[in-house]
Amino acid sequence: MKQNTEAWRALDAAHHLHPFSDTKGLNAQGARVITRAEGIYLWDSEGNQIIDGMAGLWCVNIGYGRKDLAEVAKRQMEELAYYNTFFKTTNPQVAELSKLLAEVAPEGFEHVFYTNSGSESVDTMIRMVRHYWSSVGKPEKKVLIGRWNGYHGSTIGGASMGGMTYMHEQGDLPIPGIVHVEQPWYYKHGKDMTPEEFGLAAARWIEDKILEVGADKVAAFVGEPIQGAGGVIIPPATYWPEVERICRKYDILMVCDEVICGFGRTGQWFGHELYGVKPDLFTTAKGLSSGYLPIGAVFVGERVAQGLIEHGGDFNHGFTYSGHPVCCAVARANVTALRDEGIVARVREETGPYMQAKWRETFGQFDHVDDVRGVGLIQAFTLVKDKQKRELFDNWGTMGLACRDIFFRENLIMRACGDHIVAAPPLVISKREIDEMLGRAARCVEEFERVVVRGQPG
């Protein structure tokens, strides 16, 4: 099926509605046709080699082109392409994957529930948490607390749990019983507090909300260890331990959404481990299979698992593909490789520290870049109007997109989340590739400042 760019673009424009896209605007310029990938690189239908600084959508942790994962999928598909896990059946792959996940999870997480995506993991968590409280005799504990600018997916539940107001406006969200508090964005809200003081203050916004709603009505607090799609908002070290203390004080379940932070992104297996806290449940997807096949999983801690097993009866929830044998086989091979090839350990001990040092050295030098930050292989900086005054640009997001478009033209993928510029490359990136990526990015930011900010000739 040899086609060319124009032919594919025409078919795409005629028949494909893209996610999170203004299809009319996209069709006017034409989509970029990505045809193959290897390691950290993509190639498009014009033969351009592209550095994928975003690992797809924060998900291709193992890197592209792993023939071993393709082989696992092929063999499993030939043996058992599908069977469900409803009605008293299981399959060897989902059983073996569940054991493996219990091994890589922190102590106390022996049970997982399978989904097809991060959004479905979040929806599953919402229903599971409410069913848990009902099962243990507290059905009135239904309200879930999230954060403004948190991202938890695009389903009705996930988009409601998230705090992206531009998503709430489409579909009359959030659904009842989901409320939000301000995010722990020190650069904007820290004022004259130290990071440590701000972390405590931001956690106490949750306590204020609990008291406003009534602790006897609150089921859980839900948050990403580090907010990803919100622009890599890294809370001060004091934030999560204080959140945990508050949740325990009022008997509120604490849920971490690890869809981005999970499976080695921060150098820990799971992002909450950075902060030394223990959630009651955590949601995952993305790095679970490195995006090779769609699969998500909710890790359920002892307290909720035992509550559901002992008192929950039938949990009337699940998906046709929950525990899909081919998706589970690939996830197993992926997680085994992340562990046995030492990929997570190398992020923690070698490439993560290297990236963080180079990232700060590269972007700290620019006049309109501030709050240069990151941990492991998730990092960001914020485009600012005036660094000294810590003043952001007007029309939040306009400068971010202008800068992102320069990266894209120069065959480098990095994300603009508002005026935050973020990167999350495959975890297999080498030090040489980090140098290549940051060298290209620095030239783009230099052009952004010269042409877009100062209006000098290109």
Ligand SMILES: Cc1ncc(COP(=O)(O)O)c(CNc2cccc(C(=O)O)c2)c1O
């Ligand atoms: C923390 C978190 N929770 C849930 C989801 C939803 O996962 P699914 O997409 O698999 O349903 C996500 C997804 N995060 C996500 C998805 C798509 C794009 C971007 C971006 O930053 O542009 C981020 C996420 O980051």
